[in-house]
Amino acid sequence: MSLKQNLHNLKEKYKGTKMAPAFNAIHTFLYLPNEVTHGGTHIKAADDLKRTMNIVIMALIPCLIFGMFNAGYQHYAAIERAQGITSEFSLLGSFLTWDNLWIGIIKVLPLVIVSYGVGLLVEFIFAVIKGHEVEEGYLVTGMLVPLIVPVDTPLWMLAVAVVFGVVIGKEVFGGTGMNILNPALTIRAFLFFAYPTWMSGDKVWVYDAVERTGTPDAISGETILGSYAQNQEVIYSTWDKFMGFIPGSVGETSTFLILLGAAFLIFTKIGSWRIILSTFIGAAVMGLIFNGVVNADIITESSKFYGLMNTVWWEHLMIGGLAFGAVYMATDPVTASQTNKGKWIYGFLIGFLSIMIRVFNPAYPEGVFLAILLMNVFAPTIDHYVVQGNVKKRRKRLKAKTA
């Protein structure tokens, strides 16, 4: 008997019991269910929730694989730097190597497994208690979470944060589709506020840098934003920044792959191009304003904001988590604005605020997750005013017509 039939039989056996949703979920996740709809109207649509989620995960896979190689690459590169060795970079010779992948496997894969394991466990428990089907919502969140945390995040912290994020960020509001805040970012925010030493600074971004602190083998893993914030020289070229050969959270470094993912999401009409584009525009505008401030000599080199303000505006789009946030997080259909005009405003403000927080927050030179969470809260308000504006306009038109 095939696995599909086995699962179907299990489902039949547990029908009507408390555990039924759990078996249903496994069955429908892996296969097309055996049952078909009876009678009534049929709507045949290919883009159900499961398919939507799977497409986003497909768009994330390149970032994950890149992140696994990058985890190893940054580790060995930092060691070489600490020993004073400079070696020529080549894609096959020094990046896509088994050594790098191995570090990715032992460091990044556990993050993915813990994120999915804990998150889905919570989902299953809630489905069983509340007696509804397991929702697909966690599939994307579970993939996003490991990509937006530093590589050295302890697994138990991730587990605690995932429980918090799924329960407080989503289930208390009623589960998938009802949440106000993006659950993946809620998890990130929890980690950041609960364990700031593991989420920021110059050690956590490179594998083993924390362990080696204080030993003769100490290595540093300062991110580009961190270097700029401290007015330090940045050792990475523009090419490195665009392709993502830089330290950072696991999967958000490669702007190139993120843009490929964005193209895929826009092509499949899963992600909103309005939000993605307007986020980049917002960030660019804020970057230009800061560049203008520096050019007008309003602040001098002695200012603590100088380093980040002086960063060329287009570079702001490539470093930090802006691209990743714009493409995969801001576009979350549940928490974003729903109206087209609202999406422009929503995205623009995310980009605008991200760069503002990035420059002005001295403790933590990255603001994308805070900006997106803030705009998540405001998204319904934006929609409300867009809709009201439209109502007003049409009423005026009606009046002009009848008068």
Add this chain to the structure above:
Amino acid sequence: MGLLSKKDTKLITDPLADNNPITIQVLGICSALAITAELKASLVMGVAVLFVLGVGNVVISLMRNIIPSKIRIIVQLIVVASLVIIVDQVLKAFAYELSKTLSVFIGLIITNCIIMGRFEAFALANGPWKSFLDGIGNALGYAVILIIVGFFRELLGSGTLFGIPVLGDSIKKTGLYATGYENNGFMLMPPMALIIVGLIIWVQRSRNKALIED
């Protein structure tokens, strides 16, 4: 029949659970968020409110027939203010460090909605003995929530209980044993207190469906 009649007992036990001032009436939230990062502070705050509300309710109840209803709020405020000043001075005299931690929040007991609420809703219409029981009951209900929140916040946030190291970094420093737990900085911030109060409300209402209002 013992010291308290059945009705009197209800005056004390009701606010402890099914009519809790914090989780059901959602009053006095500000102080519950502000001072519960330490268990000791929560306890002292609870005791302070117990004193103010217990005595205040009796005083108001005794005066209830001579207070002109037009200026009753002012009279109530004067009573609370005097009692709060007594608490504040006692704390300053005998527990100076603690009064510094609690800082302005002892003074802000005056504005605690629970106290004015009980004066208005109960003491003005009932005799002194009943008012006393009601005051004690509500203050205890307030204190219970404060202590629960304070317990979790101090334990998970700083790894201590009443300042004694139990978990995390603080116990590691003493060298007794290591738990591998790391202090959760989020617990020490007021938002987490709000979330814990929310979780208590959640647990309470899922145990007693009658408390859920639409």
